[in-house]
Amino acid sequence: MNVRHDGDRDHESQVDPMSLVAMLLGGLAAWGGLGWLVDWALGYQGLFLPIGLVLGAVGSVYLIYVRYVRS
Structure with a gap:
């Protein structure tokens, strides 16, 4: 069978x-x-962690969009 x-x-x-x-x-x-x-380095408690999580989520969704949807 030729496919x-x-x-x-x-x-x-x-x-x-x-x-x-x-x-x-x-x-x-x-x-x-x-x-x-x-x-940890600057001595804050919970300031940059949520910012990093939001940036990571948004960046990941954008990369998935670029790789699988837009191509």
């Missing part, structure tokens, strides 16, 4: 859900960790 694949077209149509979860958690962990580190 003709359209190269990139088939590859882009299959989105791995675990990669989406990994991107979201990675952004939250990286930016949240950076916010926690800034809080």
Whole structure:
């Protein structure tokens, strides 16, 4: 049976859900960790951690949009 694949077209149509979860958690962990580190270094309690978490979530959603929706 000959199956003709359209190269990139088939590859882009299959989105791995675990990669989406990994991107979201990675952004939250990286930016949240950076916010926690800034809080710890400057002596604040809970100022930059929420900012980092929000930036990580927004950045991750944007990267997912660019990679899977806009392409």
